[in-house]
Amino acid sequence: MQKQFYRSEASRARFQSVLAESAREDFYKDHWVPATTLFDTNRAKARPVEAALNWLFDPTHKNRPVLIVDLSREQATGMFWNEKIQALVIKRLLQGVTTVAENAFQQNQGLNTLVVIDEAHRLAPREISAEDTEAKAVRATLIDAVRTTRKYGLGWMFISQTLSSLHSEILHQLRISFFGFGLALGMEYQALSQLVGGKGRAIELYQLFRDPHSAFDISSRQYSFMTIGPVSPLSFAGTPLFLNVFNAVDTFMKENKLSAMASMDKKHSDAH
Numbered sequence: 522m523q524k525q526f527y528r529s530e531a532s533r534a535r536f537q538s539v540l541a542e543s544a545r546e547d548f549y550k551d552h553w554v555p556a557t558t559l560f561d562t563n564r565a566k567a568r569p570v571e572a573a574l575n576w577l578f579d580p581t582h583k584n585r586p587v588l589i590v591d592l593s594r595e596q597a598t599g600m601f602w603n604e605k606i607q608a609l610v611i612k613r614l615l616q617g618v619t620t621v622a623e624n625a626f627q628q629n630q631g632l633n634t635l636v637v638i639d640e641a642h643r644l645a646p647r648e649i650s651a652e653d654t655e656a657k658a659v660r661a662t663l664i665d666a667v668r669t670t671r672k673y674g675l676g677w678m679f680i681s682q683t684l685s686s687l688h689s690e691i692l693h694q695l696r697i698s699f700f701g702f703g704l705a706l707g708m709e710y711q712a713l714s715q716l717v718g719g720k721g722r723a724i725e726l727y728q729l730f731r732d733p734h735s736a737f738d739i740s741s742r743q744y745s746f747m748t749i750g751p752v753s754p755l756s757f758a759g760t761p762l763f764l765n766v767f768n769a770v771d772t773f774m775k776e777n778k779l780s781a782m783a784s785m786d787k788k789h790s791d792a793h
Contacts, residue, residue: 592611640682692716697749701744702745746766748762
């Protein structure tokens, strides 16, 4: 076996010397175990992509469940984890969701599912190095999904702190966009102006947004947004809509009567 990797006698001798001096137990614990743990389906809370998607789209669910996928390094303690492996997992998830949506469409069924991607500029950046093939594959999968899966009943929500570093094709395919405070300077301002259609009155109003965290009293914080797309009653004229949103979850739930709906659902579930 060594001759297949080390063709010369000298290289095989160097390998044997390193192997003899190595701490095999440490190598096993620090390198081999973290790598093999990635494939251990018996690991606590481990779930293969296929099993997770089958559970998510199980038609026997009375209410559509929510699947939260956290691929941060903090959640991968004890496993061999880096950005390339993260990209491979994300790509597999995106391809799986798209395949399910296509199959449902072929059966004249809409998937009626929303995929929410936080820190979207990390998955679909404007610029990627030529060597990072995994990241390019993830971005290409996202761009293709946004273009083609709308008719399948599959929606996409991208959340990002930046516009200038998010791929332009993603931005142009979005039908509804909400812009909060923080895009009034530099390249972010230029990207925002291009999306809204120039430096008109709308941009001037946006520049008046206050930083919500400038208020020490949480109850007095004001979260302002500018939105474009069919959510605005003036969308036919391309005019953005401006609004302030609730600054407390309890207030939002109360005003939208969501607490009452949750209580009714619980009572209905208990009755059965």
